[in-house]
Amino acid sequence: MADELLWAGADAQAAALRDGAVSSPELTAAVLRRIEALDPSLNAFRIVYAEQAGRAAAAAQERIDAGERTPLLGVPVAVKDDLDVAGDVTGMGGRPQFPPAEQDSPAVARLRSAGAVIVGHTRTPDRCLWPFTESLTHGATRNPWHLDHTPGGSSGGSAAAVAAGIVGVATGSDGGGSIRIPAGACGIFGLKTTRGLIDTGPEEHWHGLAVIGPLGRRVADAAAMLDVVADVRAALGDGESGTYRAAADADPGRLRIALSWRTPLGNPPMEAQRKRAAEDAAERLSALGHDVVVADPPLGARPSPQFLVRWLRGVADDVAGLPHPEWLEPRTRRIAALGRRVPDRTLAWALAAESDLDSRMQGFFADYDVILQPGWTRRQPRIGRYHGAGVANTLAGVSMGIPYFPTWNVLGYPAAAVPVGRDSAGLPIGVQLIGPAFSERLLLSLAGQYERAHPWTGDRPPL
Template sequence: MLNAFTVIDHDGALASAKAAQVRWSRGQQLSAIDGIPITVKDLIACEGLDVRYGSLSTGRSPAMSDAPSVQRLRAAGAVILGLTTSPEFGWKGVTDSPRNGISRNPWNPSMTSGGSSGGAAIAAATGAGVLHLGTDGGGSIRIPASFCGVVGHKPTFGRVPTHPASTFGTLAHVAPMARTVGDVILMLDILSGRSLRDWSQPPTAFAGICARPFQWKGVKIGYWEMPCIGPVDHEVDAIVRSTINALAQAGAAVEPIRLPDQDSLPEMFKNHWYVGAAARIAGIDENAQAHCDPGLLAAAALGRELSAVDHARSQVARAQYGAKMDALLAQYDLVVSPTVAIAPFEAGADVPANHGYTSWIEWASFTFPINLSQQPACSVPCGRTRMGLPVGLQFIGARGADENVLIAALSYEEMFTERFLSRGAAWPLRPQACA
């Protein structure tokens, strides 16, 4: 059992599907995704369904209204199949929780699906729905996309509204996942735009994304080849380098880079993430805390040890780093990297055995820096290891340049179609072409 879902809404899904069928028969469809089955992560409010955050500390209480992202998908006619698994409050890069147990990789059930949107990735990989709504605060869309061989896009911060606000603050994004880049583009267009329920969003609207020709010739790529912590697994490195070489052969100009302030980023992220964990745990009754994930409690304890001065200094350092990343992406059209430095490892563990890592943050240091800088990043399938486990490639762009990232990813998908269809034919919903 892969354990992708916490709730399956049989009756609601059938009713929505029948309504969509009637609309299509009358030529009154609401959008290109009217009638398309989707899933929603068990951290996002979905009217009428029990959102439990993977926690034994939450009670049965059906959501009274939809989050803005769910509201937009429902208004477009999407058929909500149910809620997908997450670690407790989405706190780590694998998917297991006290409430729902262990979620497993569809390519090898003894291995982890990654997280925290692991249930969404499993559903995407196995065809249990076409579009999948997750969240990403440190890699939670891109890590499971890489481990499960699907597409996951963390948008520019603020492009998709978040409500209610996360205790993890401006690290947290609501994000789409699917089998193909075209599906992700269509989903992101529906999700994008300002909601008055999310004060952190900019008041300006984001333009839609439309398909256009893309040529790799002359594209300037910064190849981020080494993560903030540890080495890259030799198989992952070889697979990614072969793809980088293919992009160079297609005409891209590739230069190796390091991120600005790279050595200090893990501590910067921890200072934000652990404080968020502490704030989340502070809202839980002390008796109920005894049933929480011990790792989450340990992270919260570290967060409580940080002073307000420590946190303020970290925010200043983050602002300086973000400005340097904006400058870096003014020099390069794209930054490309492995999505994760390692291949999927044993399910039920937070870190792989015999690697020397002590937390998920250490092996996920290709993803969390882009949450700190708030730039768009898309993970696409890049190949498989000798054990048949997926490896992901990450495209990163300038803030607001989601279209550049996704059109490059779409071109890459067309170059390497077999990487996207290796589990059977997907259902690609194509983005509209530019007028």
């Protein structure tokens, strides 16, 4: 029972725990067995908290037996290795620079308070910089659908763990696509949240580009995690109430959806099968009763320089206080050097210019409720594709595959990654659904409706 339940997702696992069909220690033991069996091939975890998870599962079961209920009580979850977990180092994809954390990060503290069982820290590239999860320190994390390909990045370890049926939900972070990229690469659901919805700690990472969000097997899994980790006051910014989990089951009503092909880099070259997948998704949404038309947001090329300035300077500021910068990968050191050349006045311009983009989008969202865009424009790279490549070659190579993602980090808007098919090699294809600030409930409702009509969780990678 517990082994099969691993494929059901975190929300179904929570229901089974509430119903007494399985205990948290049994479910956690199944997760740990699966990590032991699969992680030598996947390399999804930097560390596994086997003993701590066992104790947390026993404590969670006591709470369940006492009648307590939370969305993730007793459910095993994984945490990306960019969030502090008390008692463990936070590696950020490389050699850990600081001693073990004395306390949990805010999101981890909320998970722990809700009784979620944290089973380990998942892999990420050095300083979370890349849309592939490979590092000189830890090697390559692999895609469960095809071990020769990347699961994406930077939340690649979390995405691989969810796609492989190890955990039903995991944390990710997204500063330029780092939740949506691996979700699309691994055929799972991911949600980049509105800036400010989830507490990221005392400092904005990469000058407001980066946020925390969930990756789950199903829409309901991500919604359940959001109910635990989202800031309640910020969540009311959409004027709505009710749980995110309820939103995932709700009918979104008839929506006006803009199918957008344009990026700040223009209309990028795209594999025919991926363009067709986005067109199919548009047709399916139309069949569900929505008004879908081709329309591009009035942003032009503006988001690209704003993103680049904030990203480069953000990386430089991120590594400025590290005690051992020599431990960083050469590619990371080079990006930080470029970022140090960004003047304060240029950063101030990029931050101030966001308001103009937001004003333009307010008019656009008066006419449309949601934007539909492709995800990756090409197949996920093979493992080692960028090994040894310099900064210029790496940036040029990856940028053409992921041009649809960074704009929404500049604006701080929520964006959901939704699986819509697989390519000729059997690798997943996904699309994005984007809404205005604090429209997570709307995106969850629309994605949940799509999932019910076109479920994706019945397919399992050939592990």
